[in-house]
Amino acid sequence: MSHDTLPRANALPILTYHNIARAPRGIRRWRSLYVSPGAFARQLWLLRRFGYAGLSMSAAMPYLRGERSGRVAVITLDDGYADNLEHALPLLQQHGFSATCYVVSGSIGQYNQWDAERLGVRKPLMSVEQLREWHRGGMEIGAHTHSHPRLTQCSDVQLRDEIHGSKATLEDRLGMPVTQFCYPYGDADHRVAGVVREAGFAAATTTARGRASAGMDLWQLPRVQIARHHLLPQFAMRVMSGYEDRRG
Template sequence: MYHNIAEVPEGINVYRSLYVSPGAFARQMVLLRMLGYRGVSMSDAMPYLQGGKEGKIVVITLDDGYVDNLEWAMATLRRYGFTATCYAVSGYLGQYNAWDDEKVGVRKPLMSAEELRAWHAGGMEVGAHSRTHVRLSQCSDQQQREEIHGCKAELEDRLGLGITQFCYPYGDYDERAVHATREAGYVAATTTDRGRATGGVSTDLWRLPRIQVARHHLLPQVAAKVLTRYEDKRT
């Protein structure tokens, strides 16, 4: 789980961990390659998660749809033959992180519809991250439907792509949100619950855990997160 692939802007004192520098990101992708892993998008990972295929894969996800993902992450991913899923907030395409810009102290540019199409044209996947980046457990049933179903409809309409993957904003979800996600036609959804997803019939595809990679994580830590039960013990 990544967010920004960029240097930390001056003046940011909170959420600095959400930034991973382009150099660090590139070294992490090299590490995965050296360890024998292939980085894949959520859709590319589905045969493995559903238990029909085996192999050494790491699913690479980026939340919110920042422009820096296109500017810095995509070239590195393509260099190593990797794919990734970027979860976009449909109500803010081409705008900025209106849900937390005041708290963070900076307006971070979000990809426009044209830029998301360029991301997809580069071999990457666009997923859904709600319409306005809300805490779904705090929404009414109707609001949840608008955020979850509406995001899929808006992205598909504006991008001309099928959207099959969802990510709960803030990792916040309840049973109603899970039901709405399945009802909307998404085939899987990711959380911020810590852990490594395992494939097979027992896998809950709408509550998939993830491993956060933050600014302060060194390569040995990233390796430990991928190779060992370091993250699994924290679920």
């Protein structure tokens, strides 16, 4: 890797994953949401090889606030799929990394009701006990609303239910603070972000492309999508260079 592709000290890639599993046979749409355990393992190895610390959102907050600097990659997984516990947790632990899993509070222990019909597959979501196991394994749980709606289309009352309600439900059912938030579909505007901040979340992530850096709005942070078809050189380019920043 050439010198000009090495990471800037203040650039924090916040990686976005969904399923850490092989895509089921017969699924045609959105296969990109699946990253195989083998590919995930190689990506974590590469991060560690290049001196990155893989951190959860809360662990990365000092870097996002500009209080610390270093080679950091933030690892996030959206929706709370059971395969995250089965496949991602042991690999993260193997490398001494932590990660944040954003959970849809109204679908705990169920399946992806918001897109199962469109995708043609029901994907199991972690139960309360599985989420506790994820947390006991050194990982973080964040909120991903109550029902996974497009938040900019919600009324003010619905917004409070989806945002404040998801935080309250997760904290009540899991018995732990939940301080990180993720917008379903990356759908957010200033009104939505204001409710997230008001609810007491320390930060929130979008699907806007780019790496985060100190000084950015903590409640509208960009991320780097990692998909099934990304080979290791593509992964490195997205994480360790300005490739995603230029596409933000």
